[in-house]
Every structure is written in C-alpha cells, then in structure tokens.
Amino acid sequence: MQTKLIITADGSHSLFIEELDEHYHSVHGAIQESNHVFIGAGLNKIITGNLGLKSGKATAINILEIGLGTGLNAFLTFMESAKLLVNIEYTAIEAYPVNIDLVRQLNYVEQLDSMAYTDVFNLIHSSEWEKPLALSKHFTLFKINKKLEETIFKTKFDLIYFDAFGPRVQPEMWGEEIFTKLFHVIAPGGCLVSYCAKGEVKRTLKRVGFSVETLQGPPGKREMIRASKVTNLQ
Numbered sequence: 760m761q762t763k764l765i766i767t768a769d770g771s772h773s774l775f776i777e778e779l780d781e782h783y784h785s786v787h788g789a790i791q792e793s794n795h796v797f798i799g800a801g802l803n804k805i806i807t808g809n810l811g812l813k814s815g816k817a818t819a820i821n822i823l824e825i826g827l828g829t830g831l832n833a834f835l836t837f838m839e840s841a842k843l844l845v846n847i848e849y850t851a852i853e854a855y856p857v858n859i860d861l862v863r864q865l866n867y868v869e870q871l872d873s874m875a876y877t878d879v880f881n882l883i884h885s886s887e888w889e890k891p892l893a894l895s896k897h898f899t900l901f902k903i904n905k906k907l908e909e910t911i912f913k914t915k916f917d918l919i920y921f922d923a924f925g926p927r928v929q930p931e932m933w934g935e936e937i938f939t940k941l942f943h944v945i946a947p948g949g950c951l952v953s954y955c956a957k958g959e960v961k962r963t964l965k966r967v968g969f970s971v972e973t974l975q976g977p978p979g980k981r982e983m984i985r986a987s988k989v990t991n992l993q
C-alpha cells in the first residue's frame with residue numbers, strides 16, 4: 760500500500776495510507792496526541808498509582824502496545840522512563856512494519872530535541888523481533904511481528920496502548936473478541952488507553968468487563984477512552 764509522510768499541526772510527522780484514507784496519528788499533532796493519550800492518560804496515571812494499581816508510586820510496569828508503527832509511543836515512553844526512573848518492560852506488536860526508508864525520514868528525534876537518543880529511536884526499528892533488548896537500565900523492548908489476533912501472551916500487562924487503525928478501517932480490531940483477549944492479559948488494576956471514543960467501542964469494552972472512562976481528548980479531538988480492569992481488592 761502507498762504510505763506517505765505528512766507533517767501534522769504540531770510540526771511532527773505522521774504517515775498517511777492513501778488506499779485506506781487513514782493516518783497513523785491525529786493531523787492536529789502526532790506528538791501532541793501520543794503524549795496526551797498514551798503518556799498522560801495512561802503511563803502517568805499508572806505510575807502515580809491513581810488507578811489503584813499499586814499503593815504509592817509504581818517502580819516497574821509492563822506495557823503492551825498494539826501497533827508499533829512509527830515507534831513514536833515507544834520512544835516517548837522510553838524518554839519518560841529515564842525521567843521518572845521507572846522500570847518499563849515494553850512489548851510492541853506490529854503486523855505490518857513501516858518501511859525503513861520512511862522511518863529514516865521521521866522527525867521525532869529532532870522535534871523532541873532528543874538528539875542524544877537518536878540511536879535509541881533507530882534501535883526501536885532495527886532491533887530483532889522476539890528478542891528482548893535493554894535500551895537503558897530502565898527500558899526493555901520486546902517486539903512481536905505478528906497480528907494481534909495470532910499472538911499468544913505469556914505475561915500480564917499493567918497498561919495497554921491500544922493504537923490500531925480506527926474502527927472504520929479495521930472494525931475487527933475493535934470487537935468483542937479482541938477486547939476479551941486484552942481484558943484477560945491486563946493485570947488487575949491495569950488499564951487500556953485509546954484515542955478512539957466511539958459509543959460502540961465503549962459499549963463493547965464495558966460488555967467484556969472493563970470500567971470505561973471518557974476523558975478529554977488531545978487538541979482537535981473531543982474525547983478519548985481509558986478502560987480499567989477494576990478488582991474488588993482495591
């Protein structure tokens with residue numbers, strides 16, 4: 760499929776798939792969206808224990824990303840782990856890896872003023888599949904080159920970044936089967952965050968057992984979702 764590099768409103772790149780008429784990120788700002796949805800509403804919430812995952816500040820967490828794509832979420836999370844001194848095991852699934860020529864053109868390192876981490880961004884893409892790689896003492900990456908539907912998980916995750924293409928393009932990724940599977944791999948007290956806040960998606964998440972919050976979305980998008988696995992032990 761024809762994938763094009765585009766510049767979003769905050770100056771950061773994203774990708775656009777012409778045949779699907781679908782972007783990898785919000786056109787209102789890729790970095791802005793990732794920071795708001797995945798770091799702000801997901802990682803920061805889990806780390807500060809506000810979701811009741813652990814008492815006090817969490818010091819080690821397991822994250823699962825659905826759709827590694829450009830590596831933006833992984834890179835932002837890596838940088839947060841260095842700032843917050845939290846140990847993160849980051850598993851990323853990607854069925855259709857981005858072409859390396861496109862990866863080389865992405866401007867995230869420059870936009871985030873993180874030239875010191877250029878090698879880390881490159882390694883997120885060039886590292887071997889299914890081989891854990893410690894990118895720092897706080898961040899270990901494990902990549903899986905499979906469809907989510909075909910992946911069997913051996914660990915539980917405290918946080919899921921659900922960053923598949925939207926329901927218009929990939930309805931099968933937003934149905935009961937996938938969300939049931941994800942409910943079972945989330946640790947008690949953990950959560951899933953997503954940029955999509957469609958009513959049908961919220962209803963499906965609730966049906967499979969999640970407790971769903973509708974939160975303010977990033978600039979340009981009204982809402983987003985955080986779905987938690989609430990336990991009686993909290």
Ligand SMILES: C[S@@+](CC[C@H](N)C(=O)[O-])C[C@H]1O[C@@H](n2cnc3c(N)ncnc32)[C@H](O)[C@@H]1O
Pocket residue numbers: 782783784825826827828829830831832852853854855856905906907908922923924925929
């Ligand atoms: C909206 S993009 C977001 C990617 C990424 N999080 C980023 O920041 O660039 C969705 C990603 O999900 C991947 N994907 C699509 N279907 C998938 C599937 N069935 N299993 C795993 N990944 C899938 C796509 O290839 C794409 O990289």
